[in-house]
Amino acid sequence: MKRIGKQTISFDSPPTILETASIVGPKEAQGPLAKYFDQCLEDEFWGEKTWEKAESKIIKETVNTVISKSGIAASDIDYCFAGDLLNQCISSSFGLRELNIPFFGVFGACSTFVESLCLASVFLDGKAASNVLCATSSHFCSAEKQFRFPLELGNQRPPTSQWTVTGSGAAIVSASGKGPYITAITPGKIVDMGIKDANNMGAAMAPAALDTLITHLQDLDRKPSYYDMIISGDLGYIGKEIVTELAETKGYNIKNNYEDCGVIIFDKEKQDTHSGGSGCACIGTTFSGYFFKQLRNRKLNRILLIATGALTNATTSQQGESIPGIAHAIAIEN
Amino acid sequence: MKRIGKQTISFDSPPTILETASIVGPKEAQGPLAKYFDQCLEDEFWGEKTWEKAESKIIKETVNTVISKSGIAASDIDYCFAGDLLNQCISSSFGLRELNIPFFGVFGACSTFVESLCLASVFLDGKAASNVLCATSSHFCSAEKQFRFPLELGNQRPPTSQWTVTGSGAAIVSASGKGPYITAITPGKIVDMGIKDANNMGAAMAPAALDTLITHLQDLDRKPSYYDMIISGDLGYIGKEIVTELAETKGYNIKNNYEDCGVIIFDKEKQDTHSGGSGCACIGTTFSGYFFKQLRNRKLNRILLIATGALTNATTSQQGESIPGIAHAIAIEN
Numbered sequence: 001m002k003r004i005g006k007q008t009i010s011f012d013s014p015p016t017i018l019e020t021a022s023i024v025g026p027k028e029a030q031g032p033l034a035k036y037f038d039q040c041l042e043d044e045f046w047g048e049k050t051w052e053k054a055e056s057k058i059i060k061e062t063v064n065t066v067i068s069k070s071g072i073a074a075s076d077i078d079y080c081f082a083g084d085l086l087n088q089c090i091s092s093s094f095g096l097r098e099l100n101i102p103f104f105g106v107f108g109a110c111s112t113f114v115e116s117l118c119l120a121s122v123f124l125d126g127k128a129a130s131n132v133l134c135a136t137s138s139h140f141c142s143a144e145k146q147f148r149f150p151l152e153l154g155n156q157r158p159p160t161s162q163w164t165v166t167g168s169g170a171a172i173v174s175a176s177g178k179g180p181y182i183t184a185i186t187p188g189k190i191v192d193m194g195i196k197d198a199n200n201m202g203a204a205m206a207p208a209a210l211d212t213l214i215t216h217l218q219d220l221d222r223k224p225s226y227y228d229m230i231i232s233g234d235l236g237y238i239g240k241e242i243v244t245e246l247a248e249t250k251g252y253n254i255k256n257n258y259e260d261c262g263v264i265i266f267d268k269e270k271q272d273t274h275s276g277g278s279g280c281a282c283i284g285t286t287f288s289g290y291f292f293k294q295l296r297n298r299k300l301n302r303i304l305l306i307a308t309g310a311l312t313n314a315t316t317s318q319q320g321e322s323i324p325g326i327a328h329a330i331a332i333e334n
Numbered sequence: 335m336k337r338i339g340k341q342t343i344s345f346d347s348p349p350t351i352l353e354t355a356s357i358v359g360p361k362e363a364q365g366p367l368a369k370y371f372d373q374c375l376e377d378e379f380w381g382e383k384t385w386e387k388a389e390s391k392i393i394k395e396t397v398n399t400v401i402s403k404s405g406i407a408a409s410d411i412d413y414c415f416a417g418d419l420l421n422q423c424i425s426s427s428f429g430l431r432e433l434n435i436p437f438f439g440v441f442g443a444c445s446t447f448v449e450s451l452c453l454a455s456v457f458l459d460g461k462a463a464s465n466v467l468c469a470t471s472s473h474f475c476s477a478e479k480q481f482r483f484p485l486e487l488g489n490q491r492p493p494t495s496q497w498t499v500t501g502s503g504a505a506i507v508s509a510s511g512k513g514p515y516i517t518a519i520t521p522g523k524i525v526d527m528g529i530k531d532a533n534n535m536g537a538a539m540a541p542a543a544l545d546t547l548i549t550h551l552q553d554l555d556r557k558p559s560y561y562d563m564i565i566s567g568d569l570g571y572i573g574k575e576i577v578t579e580l581a582e583t584k585g586y587n588i589k590n591n592y593e594d595c596g597v598i599i600f601d602k603e604k605q606d607t608h609s610g611g612s613g614c615a616c617i618g619t620t621f622s623g624y625f626f627k628q629l630r631n632r633k634l635n636r637i638l639l640i641a642t643g644a645l646t647n648a649t650t651s652q653q654g655e656s657i658p659g660i661a662h663a664i665a666i667e668n
Contacts, residue, residue, distance in 0.1 A: 001462050003412065007436045009462045050653055078337065079521060086647070087421040087480075089441045093524060093645035097658040102341045102521040104449060105441040105645070105660075107423045115438060119453060126460030128335050128343045146421075187413060187436040190427060311427035311439070313420070319384055324431040326439075 001125045005219025007212075010184040015124040016177025017117075017295075017332065018131070020288035021066035023058050025140065025166025028277075028285065031266045036289035037167070038065050044141050044166060051142040052086060055166075056095035059084070059137035062168035063096060066133070066288075070172045074101065077172065078129035081116035083107045084137045084280050085164075087146060091137045101133065109309030110205075110234050111188070112136045113169055113284040114328045117305075118185040121330070124175045131175070137168035138279030147314055148198070160200040162236045162262060163273035169284025171292075180295040184331040186216035190311065192324040198317040202239025202262070202275055205308040208325035209235060210246045212306055216329045217252065224254045227331075228300045231291060233283035233307035234262040236276030261286035283307045301334040335459045339553025341546075344518040349458040350511025351451075351629075351666065352465070354622035355400035357392050359474065359500025362619065365600045370623035371501070372399050378475050378500060385476040386420060389500075390429035393418070393471035396502035397430060400467070400622075404506045408435065411506065412463035415450035417441045418471045418614050419498075421480060421647075425471045435467065443643030444539075444568050445522070446470045447503060447618040448662045451639075452519040455664070458509045465509070471502035472613030481648055482532070494534040496570045496596060497607035503618025505626075514629040518665040520550035524645065526658040532651040536573025536596075536609055539642040542659035543569060544580045546640055550663045551586065558588045561665075562634045565625060567617035567641035568596040570610030595620035617641045635668040 001011045022037045029040030039061070048054040059082070067074050080099060083106035084091040096103065108115035116134035123129040141151055143164040149155045173182065191208040209232050217224065224230060224247075235243060240260040247254050261283045262276035287305060294300040306329040312321070335345045356371045363374030373395070382388040393416070401408050414433060416426040417440035430437065442449035450468035457463040475485055477498040483489045507516065525542040543566050551558065558564060558581075569577060574594040581588050595617045596610035621639060628634040640663040646655070 001460055003462060003464075007412075052649055052653065078341075083439075083441060085422075087649065088419075088443065088645065088647040090645070090647050090650050093658050093660075094650065094655065097524040097526045097645075100523055103524050103660060104453065104521060105417075105443075105643075107417060107439040107441040109422065109439075119438065122457055122460055122462050126335055126456055126462070128337060128456050128460070130337075187438060189434055190431040190437050192431045309439075311422065311424070311431075313422040313424050315386055315421065316424050316428065319386065321428065324427050326427075326437060 007215050008184055008186045008219035011121060011125040013125055014181035014183045015121050015173045015175060017180050018172045018174045018177050019066055019070035020171045020292040021062050021069055022169045022285040022289040023062045023167055024285050028165055028167055028265060031271060033265055033290050036293060051139055055091040055137050055139035055142050059091055059095035059135055059168040062170045063135050066170040066172055072131055072172055077101050077131045077133050079104060079123060080133040081106050081119050082135040083112040085143055108326060109311055110278060110280050111307040111309030111326055111328050112280045114305055114307030114330055117330050118187055118328055120173045121182045121185055124173060132173050135170035136280040136284045138164050138281040140164045140166045143279060157274060158199045159274050160238055162201060162275045162278035164279035165265060165277045165281040165285060167281040167285040169281060169288035171288060179334050180332050182330050183333045186212055186329040188212040188327040190324045190326050192322055194322045196322050201278060201310045202236040203242060204310050204323035205325035206235055206239040206242035208327040209243050209306050209308050212327040212329045214250060224252050227257060227302045227304045230254055230258045230304045232260045234278040235260045235308055236262040238275045295334060298334060303332050305330050305332060341549050342518055342520045342553035345455060345459040347459055348515035348517045349455050349507045349509060351514050352506045352508045352511050353400055353404035354505045354626040355396050355403055356503045356619040356623040357396045357501055358619050362499060362501055362599060365605060367599055367624050370627060371619060385473055389425040389471050389473035389476050393425055393429035393469055393502040396504045397469050400504040400506055406465050406506055411435050411465045411467050413438060413457060414467040415440050415453050416469040417446040419477055442660060443645055444612060444614050445641040445643030445660055445662050446614045448639055448641035448664055451664050452521055452662055454507045455516045455519055458507060466507050469504035470614040470618045472498050472615040474498045474500045477613060491608060492533045493608050494572055496535060496609045496612035498613035499599060499611045499615040499619060501615040501619040503615060503622035505622060513668050514666050516664050517667045520546055520663040522546040522661040524658045524660050526656055528656045530656045535612060535644045536570040537576060538644050538657035539659035540569055540573040540576035542661040543577050543640050543642045546661040546663045548584055558586050561591060561636045561638045564588055564592045564638045566594045568612040569594045569642055570596040572609045629668060632668060637666050639664050639666060
């Protein structure tokens with residue numbers, strides 16, 4: 001592999017995304033992408049006593065599903081990269097504790113899935129591994145409880161707020177295979193533009209997405225039109241609009257081929273999620289469920305996946321801090 | 335690089351640990367290793383209004399110190415790997431948000447520092463980077479508040495409890511240099527033996543440390559005596575004894591060359607920390623402050639650094655869960 005430009009790494013033997021899997025909650029099951037997910041749950045608990053245990057079960061079963069679908073034995077998976085939004089990433093560590101695969105815990109907030117794919121790609125092209133597992137999860141109820149208010153309080157959500165996706169996405173990436181290939185990665189910098197509204201994560205993360213997008217295009221001397229689609233993780237309606245407008249002021253027209261997973265995972269009219277979906281599982285399930293199949297079916301052949309994360313917690317908001325954002329990008333091509 | 339045995343990666347061009355830095359709090363400043371740290375703070379706040387902000391400042395200044403000592407321009411550092419114990423790793427993301435270096439958030443609880451060094455090594459030997467920054471932090475007051483009880487409550491600490499180290503350790507690792515070299519890494523699996531006592535982390539993490547130690551030795555066909563010293567991160571007195579005894583039952587005698595950072599960072603007689611030190615900064619500061627200098631001065635020439643982490647949080651303990659442990663190992667040689 002080699003470094004190109006400021007932040008990008010391109011691969012000599014681009015790793016193949018061999019298989020993906022996704023499990024989602026009941027609200028996502030009523031959304032427009034329902035038919036693309038491997039499993040849709042009927043309730044948020046899935047037989048568990050707490051939301052945290054339910055989230056652990058979701059990531060566990062998603063990982064079991066992707067391993068099963070891939071035909072790769074768990075013992076042939078060299079390393080696992082995973083993380084989530086819960087304090088100390090417990091969904092991943094409890095959900096995957098029986099996996100018996102060397103484990104790298106990753107925290108990039110909602111950018112975790114693509115951060116994991118970035119790390120996996122470097123391991124694979126560097127011959128440090130043959131098969132790698134990447135997984136992430138989020139859960140509306142556990143996230144609301146932890147980051148905002150207990151659901152029982154019945155708080156009114158402001159129009160800028162987003163709806164944390166309940167679900168998990170997982171992928172097995174291999175050193176060899178027939179694609180789709182991860183051809184390049186652009187890991188992002190932390191960008192903090194001073195946004196302090198914990199109910200407007202899209203606005204807080206948009207500058208990081210823009211920074212990574214432009215850096216990626218400049219590093220590889222590409223125009224936005226190189227990609228069939230540029231896909232951000234969970235900027236939602238507000239963040240998507242900000243990125244589109246800011247990109248234009250910088251001379252990049254992404255109006256025709258840019259979409260956000262938070263915008264497409266829920267139905268704007270029928271499902272009231274305000275500014276759209278969010279959470280690690282937003283891009284995790286939308287990519288694993290929908291976009292991966294579009295790549296496989298050659299309906300899309302070149303995509304740029306930009307996962308965004310808000311590197312904040314409830315304490316920092318209470319202490320008057322602004323919200324640092326980050327965005328990691330990977331180019332996936334047939 | 336190449337994979338060896340079950341979990342180990344050895345490097346064709348072993349990366350050099352170019353420089354380290356460490357800043358510690360007032361209790362560590364009264365301990366036996368005080369003279370090895372770059373800076374000792376007089377109080378836990380360091381002019382900040384909250385413990386969280388103080389911890390962010392500590393990691394920020396430690397990173398500034400290591401960059402300054404290394405002589406490498408910040409603009410020549412390709413990637414940063416960092417994480418900590420605070421919810422959503424805010425110490426790292428807030429402390430390093432002005433760094434302007436592409437950032438990978440890592441969460442391995444108290445194993446985070448060595449997890450970061452593992453990832454950095456793969457990037458460097460794989461030619462994905464020339465210089466990489468690794469950093470971590472922990473803070474006694476923010477950790478007690480978050481994981482156990484507010485300090486103001488004045489809770490009595492049981493004899494098995496450990497004292498979270500206040501401080502930060504940081505290292506710059508480079509693709510080229512004169513050593514000490516990271517020659518091999520053994521990333522660990524999650525190991526959960528059912529320990530539920532949140533005040534006995536040493537016991538919870540010991541089985542993971544043993545698993546990684548034995549796997550490392552088997553993968554490379556080495557005896558414990560290959561190393562001048564085998565060093566675990568923060569098992570403390572209880573965990574150290576468990577690992578020593580369990581290793582013996584497995585046929586490995588580590589009695590003469592095994593030490594734990596949690597045991598040596600505080601004075602057992604004069605400083606009442608019960609089972610010893612803990613936290614990301616325990617191995618972070620002890621390695622960066624003490625062991626790195628021992629390697630540079632050739633007082634030690636081969637060490638195996640095994641950082642241990644308890645992948646738990648306050649909620650899981652309250653929900654009756656056991657404590658999964660993990661341990662990542664790196665071999666460092668002159």
